[in-house]
Amino acid sequence: MTTVGTAPPPALHRDRRFRTFWIGETVSQFGDRISELALPLIAVSLLAATPAQVSILTALIWLPNLLGLFLGAWVDQRTRKRRLLIVADLIRAAVLLSLPVAYLFGAVTLTQLYLVALLTGAGAVLFAMARQAFFVALVPPSAYIDATSKLSMSRAVSFVAGPAVGGGLVQALTAPVAVVVDAVSFLVSALLISRIPVAESPPPPRRSSTLGLVREGLVLVLRHPVLRAALGCTSTVNFFTFIATALLVLYASRDLDLSAGAIGIAFGAGAIGGLAGAALAPRVTRAIGLGRTAMIGVVLFPAPLALTALVTGPTWAKVAMLAAIELVSSVGVMLMDVNLNALLTAVTPDDARGRRAGAYSAVNYGIRPLGALVGGALGTTIGLRPTLVIAGLGGVLAVLWLVASPVRHITSLDDAVT
Known part of the structure; x- marks a missing residue:
């Protein structure tokens, strides 16, 4: 490790x-x-x-x-x-x-x-x-953390420009x-x-078949207290935020009657929050600790989505409100991602990085299309605004995975591996 x-x-x-x-x-x-x-x-x-x-x-x-x-x-x-x-x-x-x-x-x-x-x-x-x-x-x-922050900043800038x-x-x-x-x-x-x-180190002698290594990756993720909590947290928040993602453009266009240009301005301006969040993450982490920063990010990421159901007023007000909601959410996702990604890297054994990443991403990314399908079904049956509220409030529940795990006590990466 x-x-x-x-x-x-x-x-x-x-x-x-x-x-x-x-x-x-x-x-x-x-x-x-x-x-x-x-x-x-x-x-x-x-x-x-x-x-x-x-x-x-x-x-x-x-x-x-x-x-x-x-x-x-x-x-x-x-x-x-x-x-x-x-x-x-x-x-x-x-x-x-x-x-x-x-x-x-x-x-x-x-x-x-x-x-x-x-x-x-x-x-x-x-x-x-x-x-x-x-x-x-x-x-x-x-x-x-610093390296992950810099790479996340590049991603955030790409979403803005x-x-x-x-x-x-x-x-x-x-x-x-x-x-x-x-x-x-x-x-x-x-x-x-x-x-x-x-300098790349050769892998250790192969101990089992590919299927055996796959099983090892799943067991590692599901049994390690930090990896299990992080996976449960990110999968939960991704499920609920993709409920909203599937509907946001439709909601902004149909219910808010915004043009494509206005929607682009709102989301583009809001994406600046991702750049700010990536830049702030290392400083906030040093100030209040890695676990607390990640938990704040997990709440800030989905919670504003519930407020999209309250957007109203003239066009400029709708655009401004959507941009503000997207900005806060983007700050949250970076506070979450930068810290949890650095934490995952720190606690993963060197000889299991690929299969840990494979097992983790299969669940974490595999849940996203499911969330989008549920969003479409809910939006059709109960309406767009109630569905967005469910997405925002449901996503906040993801923080419980971290609260009930050792992550909430981790202040730095040193704590994670001791």
Whole structure:
């Protein structure tokens, strides 16, 4: 298991290796925001896809996360995690480049779009599994929170500026051609990662079959008090927030009568909270402790969603209220994510990072489509506003997992591993 030292964390922005990795992640995140907009637009505008077909497209992107159980166990047996990161980036770049090529020949089909969604999702899962071990080889334990904060800031910035940049590119170049930008971002990421020197330890001798390793990953997550509490917490909050996620745009458009532009302004302005939350997380953690900061984040993330049912007034007031709600929620998710992700990294044994990540993500991400389906059913039967209240209040219950666990007593990563 990784030992967390008490020495002050190093200045990561001066570490050339981490800085290179950070830049690659930032470029890739901006590329992802473009594809998130472009892929549905290709389906809708170019292929006249139905709502059901678009939902299948979204489901296929998330589906490979279920393979994380097996992929994580396989990754744990590989020595060169950096090579796997590069392969994952190259696979996604090649798959995405197939779309503009097919577009030039007038041969884009819905089947191809489905395959692109599935394979890029699989590449993302492979990258995530290998990234765990690469991260700990690159970042000293005392800097886990700071490093996670910086990477989260890049993700937050991409959500603020990415949709606007993506929208402009899609409008100027058409959606299939705009996908080239995301493909290039993966190529840049692969190039930068290939230039990062890192010492990777070989895995221990194999003790069991792949199925045995999968079982070990599940047992580790379910029996370890910190991992079990974190999984229960994040899965619960994801289930309820995805109930709201499935309905927010529909609610803003239909019930609040906001235009697409107004909705984009509200959500884009609110996403600034994610940037602030990622920047504040290390300071708040040092001030009040890791466990308390994570618990505050778990409450702040879903609670504001219940207030969306109260939004009313003229257009400017609706936009301002939605932006404020999204801003507080975004601060909360970063306070939660930065601390819990650093905690997960600290308490996971070095030889089990891939299969822990696989077991964790299979449950944590697998619950999201279920939450969206429940949101659709509730929104249809009891209405949008009551469903949003349920999503917000239900999500707050996730904090009980942390309250009833050792996490609430953890003030720093040193406490987590002693």
